[in-house]
Amino acid sequence: MDSTLRNVIKFTLAGLLVLALTATAFVAGFGSAHLLSGADVLPMAQPVDSGGLEQPTPVSPTPTAESPPQADTATPAPTRTLVPIPTPETPDEEAFQVFWEVWDLVQRNFYGQLPDLQQVTYAAIQGMLDTLDDEYTAFLEPSVASILAQDATGEFEGIGAFVGLDEAGFLEIVEPFEDGPAAQAGLLAGDRVLAVDGTSIVGDTLYEGIGLIRGPAGTEVVLLIEREGMENTFEVTVTRERLEITIVNAEMRDDGIGYIRLREFSAKANESMTEALEELLAQDPRGIVFDLRQNPGGWLDQAVEVSDLFLDDGVIVSERWSDGRSFSFDAQPGDLGEDVPLVVLVDRGSASASEIVAGALQDRERAVLIGELTFGKGSVQQVFKLSDGSELRVTAARWFTPNDRAIHGQGIAPDIEVPWPEVSEEDVPQLDADPQLERAVEYFLTGE
Amino acid sequence: MPCFVLEYANLEHIMFCVRETLMSSSTLNSRPFMHIAGGILLCLCLAYTAGFGAYRLWDELHPQQQEPLGVYWEAWERIQETFYGELPSPQERTYAAVREALALLDDPYTIFVEPQTRELERDRMRGSFGGIGATLWPDAQGRLALSPYPDSPAQRAGVLEGDILLAVDGQAITAQTSLDDVRAWVHGDVGTPVTLTLSRPPTPAFDLTLVREEIQVPSVTWRVLDEAPQVGYLRVETFTDRTDEETREALQRVLQDAGASCLILDLRDNAGGLIDPAVATASEFLSQGVVLTELRRGQEDRSFPVRDGGSATDVPLVVLVNAGTASAAEIVAGALQDYERATLVGETTFGKGAVQTIYDLSDGSSLHVTSAIWLTPDGHQITGQGLTPDVAVPAADGLHDPQLDRAVEILAN
Numbered sequence: 001m002d003s004t005l006r007n008v009i010k011f012t013l014a015g016l017l018v019l020a021l022t023a024t025a026f027v028a029g030f031g032s033a034h035l036l037s038g039a040d041v042l043p044m045a046q047p048v049d050s051g052g053l054e055q056p057t058p059v060s061p062t063p064t065a066e067s068p069p070q071a072d073t074a075t076p077a078p079t080r081t082l083v084p085i086p087t088p089e090t091p092d093e094e095a096f097q098v099f100w101e102v103w104d105l106v107q108r109n110f111y112g113q114l115p116d117l118q119q120v121t122y123a124a125i126q127g128m129l130d131t132l133d134d135e136y137t138a139f140l141e142p143s144v145a146s147i148l149a150q151d152a153t154g155e156f157e158g159i160g161a162f163v164g165l166d167e168a169g170f171l172e173i174v175e176p177f178e179d180g181p182a183a184q185a186g187l188l189a190g191d192r193v194l195a196v197d198g199t200s201i202v203g204d205t206l207y208e209g210i211g212l213i214r215g216p217a218g219t220e221v222v223l224l225i226e227r228e229g230m231e232n233t234f235e236v237t238v239t240r241e242r243l244e245i246t247i248v249n250a251e252m253r254d255d256g257i258g259y260i261r262l263r264e265f266s267a268k269a270n271e272s273m274t275e276a277l278e279e280l281l282a283q284d285p286r287g288i289v290f291d292l293r294q295n296p297g298g299w300l301d302q303a304v305e306v307s308d309l310f311l312d313d314g315v316i317v318s319e320r321w322s323d324g325r326s327f328s329f330d331a332q333p334g335d336l337g338e339d340v341p342l343v344v345l346v347d348r349g350s351a352s353a354s355e356i357v358a359g360a361l362q363d364r365e366r367a368v369l370i371g372e373l374t375f376g377k378g379s380v381q382q383v384f385k386l387s388d389g390s391e392l393r394v395t396a397a398r399w400f401t402p403n404d405r406a407i408h409g410q411g412i413a414p415d416i417e418v419p420w421p422e423v424s425e426e427d428v429p430q431l432d433a434d435p436q437l438e439r440a441v442e443y444f445l446t447g448e
Numbered sequence: 449m450p451c452f453v454l455e456y457a458n459l460e461h462i463m464f465c466v467r468e469t470l471m472s473s474s475t476l477n478s479r480p481f482m483h484i485a486g487g488i489l490l491c492l493c494l495a496y497t498a499g500f501g502a503y504r505l506w507d508e509l510h511p512q513q514q515e516p517l518g519v520y521w522e523a524w525e526r527i528q529e530t531f532y533g534e535l536p537s538p539q540e541r542t543y544a545a546v547r548e549a550l551a552l553l554d555d556p557y558t559i560f561v562e563p564q565t566r567e568l569e570r571d572r573m574r575g576s577f578g579g580i581g582a583t584l585w586p587d588a589q590g591r592l593a594l595s596p597y598p599d600s601p602a603q604r605a606g607v608l609e610g611d612i613l614l615a616v617d618g619q620a621i622t623a624q625t626s627l628d629d630v631r632a633w634v635h636g637d638v639g640t641p642v643t644l645t646l647s648r649p650p651t652p653a654f655d656l657t658l659v660r661e662e663i664q665v666p667s668v669t670w671r672v673l674d675e676a677p678q679v680g681y682l683r684v685e686t687f688t689d690r691t692d693e694e695t696r697e698a699l700q701r702v703l704q705d706a707g708a709s710c711l712i713l714d715l716r717d718n719a720g721g722l723i724d725p726a727v728a729t730a731s732e733f734l735s736q737g738v739v740l741t742e743l744r745r746g747q748e749d750r751s752f753p754v755r756d757g758g759s760a761t762d763v764p765l766v767v768l769v770n771a772g773t774a775s776a777a778e779i780v781a782g783a784l785q786d787y788e789r790a791t792l793v794g795e796t797t798f799g800k801g802a803v804q805t806i807y808d809l810s811d812g813s814s815l816h817v818t819s820a821i822w823l824t825p826d827g828h829q830i831t832g833q834g835l836t837p838d839v840a841v842p843a844a845d846g847l848h849d850p851q852l853d854r855a856v857e858i859l860a861n
Contacts, residue, residue: 025499092538123545
């Protein structure tokens with residue numbers, strides 16, 4: 001009896017001991033895994049006695065009042081979750097530590113609302129990009145990136161209207177698409193959109209507004225509209241549709257000259273150009289006017305393919321990268337437009353991809369350029385998707401024409417310069433007068 | 449994924465342990481103790497691994513807070529790899545990131561100050577620096593104009609109010625030049641020369657060379673009004689650490705020496721300054737109560753009581769304020785108004801009742817953080833709304849000062 005009891009106690013104790021050891025081992029394993037994942041906290045910057053005096057600048061009425069700095073006891077209010085300060089691991093991160101010093105002081109001491117960490121991240125990126133001094137290197141927040149990605153496909157689901165922010169910062173219908181849902185619902189150019197489905201968009205960015213207006217085809221969206229000359233705002237319900245952004249306009253003129261205008265080099269540029277070109281060539285034109293005026297550019301591969309439509313071989317464009325590598329893109333024979341006489345119209349608004357096409361066709365003497373000096377953007381951006389859906393466009397290369405001309409900051413000079421007439425108050429020119437197009441037609445008719 | 453490799457290695461280790469244990473138990477099976485020991489060892493190994501695995505699992509299930517600013521580093525790596533052009537220095541990048549992040553706070557007073565400017569600011573706060581003794585201000589055309597202080601190197605060298613500064617030591621001032629740049633050029637060691645290129649239309653541009661001196665910026669000026677000798681006039685330009693004494697001395701001169709029987713305290717265009725001298729100044733006119741209450745995040749409200757020994761607690765008082773009256777100056781005016789100690793004459797004040805704390809950062813830059821707000825004795829917030837004068841009088845036109853006239857009128861009644 002005694003020994004049994006003793007045994008029971010012994011085993012219980014042993015069991016407990018084993019259990020305790022096991023638990024310790026478990027905790028040790030958990031803990032070492034945690035340690036390996038590494039999380040540490042930066043020592044806080046201490047407020048320093050700054051001499052305790054501040055005089056306002058006698059210069060501008062920027063009042064600054066400084067209380068004498070006090071030892072910061074840093075008792076964070078319970079409602080504020082502090083962002084943990086990361087430990088720097090690379091020299092770059094070390095150089096960045098001042099940022100964290102600042103942010104930690106702000107999150108502990110700032111009397112007011114703090115933005116969320118995502119906003120802070122985006123702002124930090126924006127600030128960093130500003131120092132590159134390159135307007136084409138850009139960061140797009142997820143909402144903006146997804147809208148632009150849609151646009152680049154040439155198709156989207158929405159109400160069918162060009163929109164923009166007016167001077168006062170309101171989202172304005174610039175132009176409804178012909179026969180698009182917006183036009184059918186009675187929206188007019190100049191209408192201000194104040195709210196979308198009951199959510200005010202006043203003060204929002206353009207892309208926040210567009211993000212709300214767009215949506216799956218077949219669904220309805222209610223817009224609160226303010227229209228000049230109307231006393232009250234009113235609501236308009238629009239049924240969204242799947243819409244294509246028309247990027248090519250083509251027309252066979254009475255004088256036997258074909259006219260094609262390409263508005264931008266979106267993902268469907270080559271496809272749309274090929275279609276339009278097929279139709280025109282079937283009518284056996286004496287020449288084609290290819291209008292790249294006000295075409296801001298787009299995808300590089302589309303520029304190469306569109307150039308190739310008119311070239312049988314040889315270099316179209318070459319790129320030089322920051323690391324010294326260079327690539328060139330060559331034309332392949334067997335395309336539609338390799339033989340047809342060609343005039344390309346360009347102006348100050350012909351940029352980037354437009355300049356690649358114009359430059360290639362000019363250098364290879366495949367087309368005569370008529371119009372004005374082009375914009376002069378000879379850089380290539382590489383597009384990166386970042387992990388949170390935002391997008392980064394980095395100027396990664398410069399491109400050069402087949403004759404190795406650098407376009408950046410210079411532009412391409414037309415073979416025949418025809419300026420757009422200056423519009424003056426007294427002498428309003430005919431609205432549909434187009435001296436550049438007229439000159440192109442003249443070129444085909446006279447041969448010079 | 450290093451973590452999986454690690455777990456795998458651990459598993460092998462366990463298998464090894466198990467094998468060892470089995471082997472040892474087969475050879476030593478005469479000793480049950482070894483069995484138990486082996487079993488316990490195995491248990492421990494398993495528990496350790498289980499713990500390790502459990503953490504990984506836990507880690508997976510509770511997606512760790514994204515590395516703060518992770519996307520920033522993603523972006524930076526891409527730029528480093530691909531950007532065609534010069535990359536800015538890490539410091540430049542960091543400062544720019546800081547500035548943009550602070551801009552989100554939507555508070556014009558929470559600012560980041562780069563090292564060089566910081567030096568200047570410290571000088572300014574001491575109230576003396578090696579300079580020329582003139583205020584720099586951008587005029588309507590965006591040019592930099594000068595106003596020399598009385599008896600300063602600038603004034604003695606012949607600088608006139610309104611002269612336009614074109615260059616400093618040959619360094620031209622362009623649209624890109626910031627005010628801080630110009631100040632940095634003008635300031636320097638006491639005793640060193642500096643050449644100013646000035647324009648004073650219609651005179652063609654000319655150079656003046658002057659020697660930098662330590663400049664004392666006075667904060668309080670006083671006089672007895674010519675037209676009403678019973679009225680003492682005190683103007684506080686700004687609240688520095690000398691304002692305290694200067695006010696006391698000015699009051700002594702005006703009340704005792706000159707025998708004035710009532711006072712005008714001019715706080716127009718007083719942009720503020722230090723709070724302590726402001727409390728001291730208000731205390732000259734008050735006998736009890738609090739001057740202000742400060743609310744700070746995560747801390748007890750803090751009251752600044754009126755200090756004893758005020759020398760003008762019962763002299764009739766009018767305070768002049770305008771849209772340039774801000775911050776510490778609003779505190780003084782607000783307290784005097786709340787206690788009905790003074791009549792406020794002029795315009796609605798600027799409306800800045802927030803306190804910045806200055807922190808020096810590790811690389812010599814500094815940070816001003818709005819860390820508290822001020823309430824007047826009656827609990828009014830100053831920020832945003834400012835103080836409404838008891839008697840509204842619009843600003844001066846030309847040489848005529850209707851606000852001062854009105855103050856004299858009120859004191860006469």
